[in-house]
Amino acid sequence: xxxxxxxxxxxxxxxxxxxxxxxxxxxxxxxxxxxxxxxxxxxxxxxxxxxxxxxxxxxxxxxxxxxxxxxxxxxxxxxxxxxxxxxxxxxxxxxxxxxxxxxxxxxxxxxx
Amino acid sequence: xxxxxxxxxxxxxxxxxxxxxxxxxxxxxxxxxxxxxxxxxxxxxxxxxxxxxxxxxxxxxxxxxxxxxxxxxxxxxxxxxxxxxxxxxxxxxxxxxxxxxxxxxxxxxxxxxx
Numbered sequence: 073x074x075x076x077x078x079x080x081x082x083x084x085x086x087x088x089x090x091x092x093x094x095x096x097x098x099x100x101x102x103x104x105x106x107x108x109x110x111x112x113x114x115x116x117x118x119x120x121x122x123x124x125x126x127x128x129x130x131x132x133x134x135x136x137x138x139x140x141x142x143x144x145x146x147x148x149x150x151x152x153x154x155x156x157x158x159x160x161x162x163x164x165x166x167x168x169x170x171x172x173x174x175x176x177x178x179x180x181x182x183x184x
Numbered sequence: 185x186x187x188x189x190x191x192x193x194x195x196x197x198x199x200x201x202x203x204x205x206x207x208x209x210x211x212x213x214x215x216x217x218x219x220x221x222x223x224x225x226x227x228x229x230x231x232x233x234x235x236x237x238x239x240x241x242x243x244x245x246x247x248x249x250x251x252x253x254x255x256x257x258x259x260x261x262x263x264x265x266x267x268x269x270x271x272x273x274x275x276x277x278x279x280x281x282x283x284x285x286x287x288x289x290x291x292x293x294x295x296x297x298x
Contacts, residue, residue, distance in 0.1 A: 076226075078226075081224075103285065104284065106286065114274060114289035114290060114291050114292055116289075117286050117287075120284040120285065160226055160227070164285030169215060169232055169233075169234045169240065170215040170280065170285060171229060171232060171242070172217075172285060174226035174228075175226050176225050177224075177225070179224070
């Protein structure tokens with residue numbers, strides 16, 4: 073059975089800290105891995121990763137994929153209170169009608 | 185473009201009642217999806233559709249039905265509502281040719297069954 077597991081499930085940090093969120097996957101016909109941010113509403117897209125070792129960056133957020141060890145990490149540097157959200161990772165397999173298999177999410181709380 | 189729209193935003197049902205959650209998208213996406221999200225959990229796929237007239241079950245289809253008569257609309261039907269169906273429901277859509285796999289989400293419907 074395909075599955076995606078995230079850790080930790082929740083995290084509390086202070087502004088300015090750096091955090092690393094983890095996502096491991098076991099998915100048949102793996103195509104790509106996606107990260108979403110969810111702030112009390114619909115998830116919004118952050119990154120898509122298909123190749124091992126190539127870092128994607130957007131401002132203070134960055135992410136990398138390891139297809140040999142089957143995991144991805146999302147780093148957030150110099151955290152701000154606006155980074156407080158649930159971060160979801162999802163695996164996108166080939167030939168399954170565009171389905172995404174989501175992990176349970178990491179709830180990040182950034183304190184001032 | 186309105187993107188993906190869902191109605192209603194909130195609903196309270198009594199056990200045994202039925203209702204339809206509406207979802208529409210104006211991006212001409214072939215693929216559409218229904219998810220539920222329980223507190224502290226990720227998204228579980230209920231049903232999905234790869235085009236008008238074609239639907240398939242996801243991880244948690246029991247107690248739900250869908251139809252897809254047009255590209256734009258993908259309603260989710262709850263028959264005989266149960267407390268276990270209390271959840272937030274998200275509809276999403278994507279391009280069939282998407283390389284990224286990115287799905288675009290609606291704002292969600294919060295459903296309580298009492």
